[in-house]
Amino acid sequence: MCSIIGYKGQFIEAAPLLVESLKKMEYRGYDSVGIATMNNGKILISKGVGKVAEVDKILEFAKLPGQIGIGHTRWATHGGVSDKNAHPHFSCNSDIAVVHNGIIENYQELKEKLSKEGHIFKSQTDSEVIPHLLEKYCKEFNNDYKKSIIYTCKILKGSFAFVAIFKNGLICGARFDEPLIIGIANSALFLSSDVLGFLKHTDKAIFLDNGDIVTIDNNKYSIFDINNKKVIRPITQVAWELGSTEKGKYAHHTLKEIHEQPSILFNSINKNNDFQQFCKFIKNASNVYITGSGTSYHSGLLAKNLLAKFAKIKSEVIMSSEFQYMSDTLETNSAIIAISQSGETADVIHAVKKAKEHGSKILSIINISTSSLARISDSVLVLNCGPEIGVAATKSFIGQLMIIYNVVNLLSGNQLSLNKINQKKLVTDIEKTLELDEKIKTIVSMLDSEIKDIYILGRSLHYSIALEGSLKIKELAYIHAEGIAAGELKHGPLALIDAKSLVIVINPVDETYKDVISSTHEIKSRGAKIIGISNKNHELYDNYLQIPESIDHLYPIVEVIPLQIMAYYLSLKMQVDPDYPRNLAKSVTVK
Numbered sequence: 001m002c003s004i005i006g007y008k009g010q011f012i013e014a015a016p017l018l019v020e021s022l023k024k025m026e027y028r029g030y031d032s033v034g035i036a037t038m039n040n041g042k043i044l045i046s047k048g049v050g051k052v053a054e055v056d057k058i059l060e061f062a063k064l065p066g067q068i069g070i071g072h073t074r075w076a077t078h079g080g081v082s083d084k085n086a087h088p089h090f091s092c093n094s095d096i097a098v099v100h101n102g103i104i105e106n107y108q109e110l111k112e113k114l115s116k117e118g119h120i121f122k123s124q125t126d127s128e129v130i131p132h133l134l135e136k137y138c139k140e141f142n143n144d145y146k147k148s149i150i151y152t153c154k155i156l157k158g159s160f161a162f163v164a165i166f167k168n169g170l171i172c173g174a175r176f177d178e179p180l181i182i183g184i185a186n187s188a189l190f191l192s193s194d195v196l197g198f199l200k201h202t203d204k205a206i207f208l209d210n211g212d213i214v215t216i217d218n219n220k221y222s223i224f225d226i227n228n229k230k231v232i233r234p235i236t237q238v239a240w241e242l243g244s245t246e247k248g249k250y251a252h253h254t255l256k257e258i259h260e261q262p263s264i265l266f267n268s269i270n271k272n273n274d275f276q277q278f279c280k281f282i283k284n285a286s287n288v289y290i291t292g293s294g295t296s297y298h299s300g301l302l303a304k305n306l307l308a309k310f311a312k313i314k315s316e317v318i319m320s321s322e323f324q325y326m327s328d329t330l331e332t333n334s335a336i337i338a339i340s341q342s343g344e345t346a347d348v349i350h351a352v353k354k355a356k357e358h359g360s361k362i363l364s365i366i367n368i369s370t371s372s373l374a375r376i377s378d379s380v381l382v383l384n385c386g387p388e389i390g391v392a393a394t395k396s397f398i399g400q401l402m403i404i405y406n407v408v409n410l411l412s413g414n415q416l417s418l419n420k421i422n423q424k425k426l427v428t429d430i431e432k433t434l435e436l437d438e439k440i441k442t443i444v445s446m447l448d449s450e451i452k453d454i455y456i457l458g459r460s461l462h463y464s465i466a467l468e469g470s471l472k473i474k475e476l477a478y479i480h481a482e483g484i485a486a487g488e489l490k491h492g493p494l495a496l497i498d499a500k501s502l503v504i505v506i507n508p509v510d511e512t513y514k515d516v517i518s519s520t521h522e523i524k525s526r527g528a529k530i531i532g533i534s535n536k537n538h539e540l541y542d543n544y545l546q547i548p549e550s551i552d553h554l555y556p557i558v559e560v561i562p563l564q565i566m567a568y569y570l571s572l573k574m575q576v577d578p579d580y581p582r583n584l585a586k587s588v589t590v591k
């Protein structure tokens with residue numbers, strides 16, 4: 001939920017470089033930002049509330065001298081959004097500054113104890129206990145930094161990664177259930193939450209494991225564990241992540257990522273060799289469970305439908321945040337399909353760990369091949385859709401769907417007809433659907449600016465798309481939106497519909513068509529405004545968004561596109577930054 005970065009170089013000033021790194025990782029949290037550098041044995045801190053560029057404009061981070069530094073972007077958990085709560089945090093003597101990502105569960109108890117010992121706290125954060133603990137142990141152990149770091153890590157409870165800078169120029173980092181990666185450049189070393197923090201400078205990385213502690217001194221790194229035992233981790237060459245993180249000709253990352261979808265569509269199928277192994281695990285499992293959060297959960301819902309319909313495989317989809325409450329009933333030899341763009345979502349990781357305890361096999365569908373989820377999985381399929389910077393999942397959803405379609409196709413003896421001709425047609429269909437951009441922009445511009453509720457209806461496979469569309473509208477435009485299984489309308493939601501309602505019906509001509517038309521009649525007679533997404537127009541629609549005619553089960557892949565575009569234009573109408581919706585972060589690494 002926060003991004004942390006540490007840099008120790010020989011020739012380049014740290015501050016401008018840290019600002020660049022934080023901009024790249026801002027998707028992880030963007031309510032405040034701060035930097036600390038070390039110069040002539042003194043640590044200097046500058047921090048404030050707002051996005052990196054805004055705060056940088058005011059504070060001019062580049063003025064901080066020194067070739068060693070740390071930086072942070074925050075997504076508040078403990079303590080409000082304020083200058084004081086922004087990181088880095090100092091120890092009392094200002095000899096140590098710390099940036100932290102995660103949650104320190106026992107911070108209250110530690111804070112009380114440290115306060116009694118005379119430590120003065122300046123923020124309301126859980127994070128601030130770290131510099132004070134480091135200071136305490138440095139004093140106790142006569143500046144034995146390594147011992148102090150180990151003791152600090154031993155006493156902290158929770159999931160955390162932190163980077164600390166000491167006034168003698170030492171940088172240290174620790175990874176306990178939150179990501180931390182070493183970047184190795186020719187004359188500099190980085191410690192970062194994400195490879196994006198240093199990719200401009202190097203593609204050589206060490207992905208630290210849980211429990212790893214690292215010190216960087218004299219431009220050498222050393223990794224050890226909590227028992228002070230040396231640890232050796234391989235150096236990895238980071239590959240696809242080198243994909244562009246720039247907006248290009250687009251006004252926002254979100255719009256760019258929506259428009260990238262035709263070009264990345266088959267990356268997930270063509271760039272994975274492990275489909276057979278993945279399918280074998282499913283075939284051999286006694287039970288199949290699917291888990292994920294947010295958009296990835298919606299992919300899971302579609303996967304369940306497709307597995308049942310075409311491969312005759314029964315599965316259960318459980319939101320990752322709910323998984324823990326049923327994990328005791330997991331049968332041995334179950335397979336858990338864990339879906340996650342980032343591979344770092346705490347709820348997903350927690351669910352998977354629970355499942356592992358019960359002897360389940362973990363099959364993951366992820367975008368970040370080096371993520372924590374990838375490393376604890378038995379089989380991994382990678383989306384290969386490039387970095388997704390916009391907080392709203394768009395191209396990663398399509399990437400997930402393609403993997404799911406291919407898996408079901410293999411398990412069902414090619415019943416999904418994903419042959420080369422249909423693949424090509426699908427790309428063209430998405431391209432054509434993207435051409436609805438202008439039309440959707442116009443429709444959105446004509447909507448009442450006071451619009452409070454949007455309902456999206458769909459049946460069967462389209463229901464998961466209705467849920468996904470409503471999530472996009474909620475998070476991008478801050479408008480209440482609800483995905484409704486069309487058949488459920490008469491069991492309650494119809495009571496909400498009146499002349500002020502906007503209802504979007506997902507209604508391509510397939511087995512669900514007639515029933516959805518019946519529901520549309522019911523809505524129309526209550527005076528609601530209706531937008532139809534279909535390959536066939538109908539007099540009931542006030543606005544019609546035409547999608548190309550397709551094979552029935554492929555419609556979901558196409559019909560989500562107009563909903564993504566609509567959410568994007570709604571966000572602009574509501575004057576919201578679509579790339580960085582309030583209160584959210586791209587990877588939710590806290591439970």
Ligand code: M6R
Pocket residue numbers: 293294295296339340341342343344345348391392393394471472475586587588
């Ligand atoms: O990285 P993950 O796929 O695990 O993330 C899961 C959700 O946090 C994510 O899909 C979230 O709901 C998106 N912001 C939705 O657009």
